[in-house]
Amino acid sequence: MRILFLGDVVGRTGRDAVAARLPDLRQALRIDLAIVNAENASHGFGLSPDMARALFDAGADVLTLGNHAWDRKEIIPFIADNPRLIRPLNYPPGTPGNGSVLVALPDGRKVLVLQAMGRLFMDPLDCPFRGTADVLTHYRLGTSVQAIVADFHAEASSEKMAYAHMFDGQISFVVGTHTHCPTADAQVLPGGTAFQSDAGMCGDYDSVIGMAKDGAGLRFWRKMPGEKLNPAEGEATVCGVFVETDDGTGKARRIAPLRQGGRLSQVMPELS
Known part of the structure; x- marks a missing residue:
């Protein structure tokens, strides 16, 4: 199975880039399942229903959220129906x-997609490790589901790495989100789980993690509340991760980063 995960979509420039590039990426990489983190899609904070629909129309099969999940209150009734x-x-x-x-592909294969949020330097939610373990008791990788994907939305690389190692062999693909900076540690762990600490963002990298430099910089310079944050609006880089799994075992065969457009070095996975 070929899975594409795109990192945090930030503002209009990120949305436009994903809408423009995702259909071609699905075709070029022969993607079976596309997942997009969309919690920053609405002006950098939250997700509105119309933007969610646009991302689904562009080819996303699943959208994930995070600590900005409820910044747009109108998403509450929408998430109940979607x-x-x-x-x-x-x-x-x-x-x-x-x-x-649980997503059923057109050919009958099934994929479980889940999201957990870290607690180190984040909101004090319930334990993401215990919560994930509980969900996994209901599925058997390679038997009841052909793949399992986990978006771990967390600040600390240490917590992301610990999560991936704890569930190595039980999940096909663990990908970190939230920090917006793509990491260079894409690997298949010893138990067969593909892992990258952070997928990066789909947004303008001439910015402070997707936000316009002036307002974001003043927050650090003055240490005063109230400096307005607005998404940067230059050309976006679409950042993500490509994973190929074995349908029989559910384990990952390979993992490769993806970066297209914008300021970062360009990387396009090759099909085997």
Whole structure:
């Protein structure tokens, strides 16, 4: 199975870049499942229903959220009616939406997609490790599902790495989101789980993690609240990760980063 994950979409420039490039990427890489983190799509903070629909129309099969999940209140009724939009599973019981979704591909193969959020330097949610372990008790990799993908939305690389190693062999692909900077540690772990600490963002890298430099820089310079943050609006780089898995075992065969457009060095996975 060929899986494409695109990192945090930031603002209009990120949305436009994903809409323009995702259809061609799906075709060129013969993608079976495309997942997009969209929690910063709406002016950098949250996701609106119309933007969610546009990303689905562009070719996303599943959208994930994160710590900005509820910044746009109108997403609350939308997430209840759209199971392929998921939020972190370790939000407390009663939180709208779900932290995982089982996706049936047109050929009958099944993929579990889940999201958890870290707690180091983040909101003090329920334990993401225990929450993930509980979800995984309901599925058997390579038997009841052909693949399992986890978006771990976290600040600290150490927590992301610990999560990946704890579930090595139980999940096909663990990818980190939230920090917006693509890491260079794409690898298949010893137990067969593909891992990259952060997928990066789909946004303008002539910025401070996707936000216009002036407002973001003044926050550090003056240490005063209230400096307005707006998404940068230059050419975006579409950053993501490509993974190929074995349908029989659910384990990863290979992983490769993807970077297209904008300021960063360009990387396009090659098909084997």
